[in-house]
Amino acid sequence: MVHSNRRRKNFKNKRRDGQGEQKEDNRDKNGYRDVIKENEKYWTYYKEQGVFPAEQFDEFKAALQRDLPVSFRFQGCHKDREQLIHEMESRFFGAIQESSDVAVCVPKSLPWYKEAYQTPMSRSAVRSHPILAQLHNFLVTEAELGNLSRQEAVSMIPPLLLAPKSDHRVLDLCAAPGSKTTQLLEMLHEEDPNPTGMVVANDVDMKRCYMLIHHTLKRFRSAACVVTCEDAARFPKIVDQNESKVQFDRVLADVICSGDGTLRKNPEIWKKWTPQDGLGLHRIQIAIARKGAQQLKVGGQMVYSTCSMNPIEDEAVVAQLLRESKGALRLVDTSNMLPGLKRENGVSKWKVYDRDMKLFNSVEEVTEERLKKVIIQSLFPPTEEEAKDMNLHYAMRITPHLQDTGGFFVALIEKVTDSDLEANAANGPAWKKKKLFKDEPFTFLRKDDERWFDIRGFYGIDDSFKYENLFSRRIETNDADSRQLFFANDTVKDFVLSNMTKVSIQNAGMKMFSRTEGKVESTRFRLSQEGIRYLFKFMNKQKVLISKEDMLKMLKSEVNLVQLESLDCKGDVRKQQNGTVVVYCEEDEPVCTWVGYHTIAPYISKEERLHLLRMSGVDCAEIEQLMKSKRKEKAAQDRESFAAKEEASPEDVKEELSEVQN
Numbered sequence: 001m002v003h004s005n006r007r008r009k010n011f012k013n014k015r016r017d018g019q020g021e022q023k024e025d026n027r028d029k030n031g032y033r034d035v036i037k038e039n040e041k042y043w044t045y046y047k048e049q050g051v052f053p054a055e056q057f058d059e060f061k062a063a064l065q066r067d068l069p070v071s072f073r074f075q076g077c078h079k080d081r082e083q084l085i086h087e088m089e090s091r092f093f094g095a096i097q098e099s100s101d102v103a104v105c106v107p108k109s110l111p112w113y114k115e116a117y118q119t120p121m122s123r124s125a126v127r128s129h130p131i132l133a134q135l136h137n138f139l140v141t142e143a144e145l146g147n148l149s150r151q152e153a154v155s156m157i158p159p160l161l162l163a164p165k166s167d168h169r170v171l172d173l174c175a176a177p178g179s180k181t182t183q184l185l186e187m188l189h190e191e192d193p194n195p196t197g198m199v200v201a202n203d204v205d206m207k208r209c210y211m212l213i214h215h216t217l218k219r220f221r222s223a224a225c226v227v228t229c230e231d232a233a234r235f236p237k238i239v240d241q242n243e244s245k246v247q248f249d250r251v252l253a254d255v256i257c258s259g260d261g262t263l264r265k266n267p268e269i270w271k272k273w274t275p276q277d278g279l280g281l282h283r284i285q286i287a288i289a290r291k292g293a294q295q296l297k298v299g300g301q302m303v304y305s306t307c308s309m310n311p312i313e314d315e316a317v318v319a320q321l322l323r324e325s326k327g328a329l330r331l332v333d334t335s336n337m338l339p340g341l342k343r344e345n346g347v348s349k350w351k352v353y354d355r356d357m358k359l360f361n362s363v364e365e366v367t368e369e370r371l372k373k374v375i376i377q378s379l380f381p382p383t384e385e386e387a388k389d390m391n392l393h394y395a396m397r398i399t400p401h402l403q404d405t406g407g408f409f410v411a412l413i414e415k416v417t418d419s420d421l422e423a424n425a426a427n428g429p430a431w432k433k434k435k436l437f438k439d440e441p442f443t444f445l446r447k448d449d450e451r452w453f454d455i456r457g458f459y460g461i462d463d464s465f466k467y468e469n470l471f472s473r474r475i476e477t478n479d480a481d482s483r484q485l486f487f488a489n490d491t492v493k494d495f496v497l498s499n500m501t502k503v504s505i506q507n508a509g510m511k512m513f514s515r516t517e518g519k520v521e522s523t524r525f526r527l528s529q530e531g532i533r534y535l536f537k538f539m540n541k542q543k544v545l546i547s548k549e550d551m552l553k554m555l556k557s558e559v560n561l562v563q564l565e566s567l568d569c570k571g572d573v574r575k576q577q578n579g580t581v582v583v584y585c586e587e588d589e590p591v592c593t594w595v596g597y598h599t600i601a602p603y604i605s606k607e608e609r610l611h612l613l614r615m616s617g618v619d620c621a622e623i624e625q626l627m628k629s630k631r632k633e634k635a636a637q638d639r640e641s642f643a644a645k646e647e648a649s650p651e652d653v654k655e656e657l658s659e660v661q662n
């Protein structure tokens, strides 16, 4: 019997029952609980399914009982990516290797995704080895900025198979918390910093939409992204401004599943897993996959993926979809994709068990009324005749022992012709959609908008800038009072304007301007750092070329307000109006600042400063240390507020959501 991988005591309960000090039987002094990594039904089930060679069973079991290595990837589109990888390797790898007891913790690049790394570094190793603590600190700061993302290795596969282009329309049906959404967005931005396509990130759960917008996408603001809150099985038909149907080039159906491949990081599954977990989700999984296929263009591709290794949630769903499509869909052979990734082929035979591990060979064997609704025809493997056309072996299953990861299933599906799919109504269980609120309308700027005169005059913006893609989220009558202006690309704008009455759109585009009420400025609108990416090349005023020395002096300054007198650029800066001024050096990223009568202050976060310094080759070890303690403080506060939010009503969450875009 294996005991390990401890779980933090539930923070909320600790607060609620006021029994923080009282130790339960299976908790140690730190409040961690031992998990027993055994489940007889699970072992028997996977011994019988034949999803990997029988002789590998012991390796499979041992891998699931080990802790999961940490994996992370550097952001695909970040121009500093190579430099960051170089910095990580040169600063930490040699030093870790020299320390023989943690030498194994040197992160290794994944053979099938060179910008992604895996390391067995554990919390306790980080606590006891300063060099690992420094590496950890480096990774955390860069993750805060969205320059790298901590993500399970197998979860990186679906976007890589979809490989969206910058002009593609992509629909991510079950998107929260959003690691794959970010990866898809990065891929759109990889080819073109201002892509013309879009990613629609959807999730049925309002709280999880909030997490997606507020935590995940916060690190990757893009004018090409929309967040919607809909039941994916009933995702509405999308139209353009002429009311013509719009379909997607790429669809990701990373559906809700039992998560039985995530045992290594979700230990509670050990205790409660039964075959019922998969049986209960099969219908909704088919309904979501079907809707995904309906939303796909002819020639477009969809990934159906789960973090379950169970054929009932995997091949059975894909088989039913292919069956219904009558040739309109085909499975794409993925065996030559992502060379270096070890995988098993999808299977065409599997076994159907009920909750109590009773085996059923066909639907006719189901006699109990209560089971007739659960054990349905589509759970069973295809006939040999059917299987020949389905090519289920083209799909891939990652088992945990192949390369020390979680378990995962991925099928790549192409739409060959427009089809009968439309005829199949969503027959999955419906989410009871509560319309709790009226979504704030999106109001795009018109040419005569006085806010545009103000912004254009102050920043000297070229006429070629698409001011009409700026919008606020207020009803038109009080639109002029809105606190923020957002920016969307043409595709997002069209999506929003043509569909906002029938799709619950929670968020679109990115924040470009915020209203200020300060004394010194001559505009009411302050530019945001992320807005520079789109606006800089159109600006003719309020931007100043400065020396590298001045830039470093500002970024290194311990106080935020730097005296203009101390900088060589003071003359040029003073020629600008007070308020937002963008400063830039030849090659480096422009930085948004706030200029007062005597001072200039970079208008960026501490992490951004640190990153810019790092990219300029400055040794940041001391600043990193300082920020680490601040981060710890903030994490404690965040835990408190998350626990409070868990208890919040959907109305509260909606209120916060609308604050994000108001």
Ligand SMILES: C[S@@+](CC[C@H](N)C(=O)[O-])C[C@H]1O[C@@H](n2cnc3c(N)ncnc32)[C@H](O)[C@@H]1O
Binding pocket: 155, 173, 174, 175, 176, 177, 178, 179, 180, 181, 202, 203, 204, 205, 208, 230, 231, 232, 233, 254, 255, 256, 257, 284, 431
């Ligand atoms: C496996 S998670 C998705 C993980 C996500 N793709 C990522 O990479 O971060 C499944 C998500 O599906 C959502 N979900 C469940 N049922 C849904 C439905 N009917 N429609 C849309 N989303 C649904 C859940 O709220 C959950 O966030």
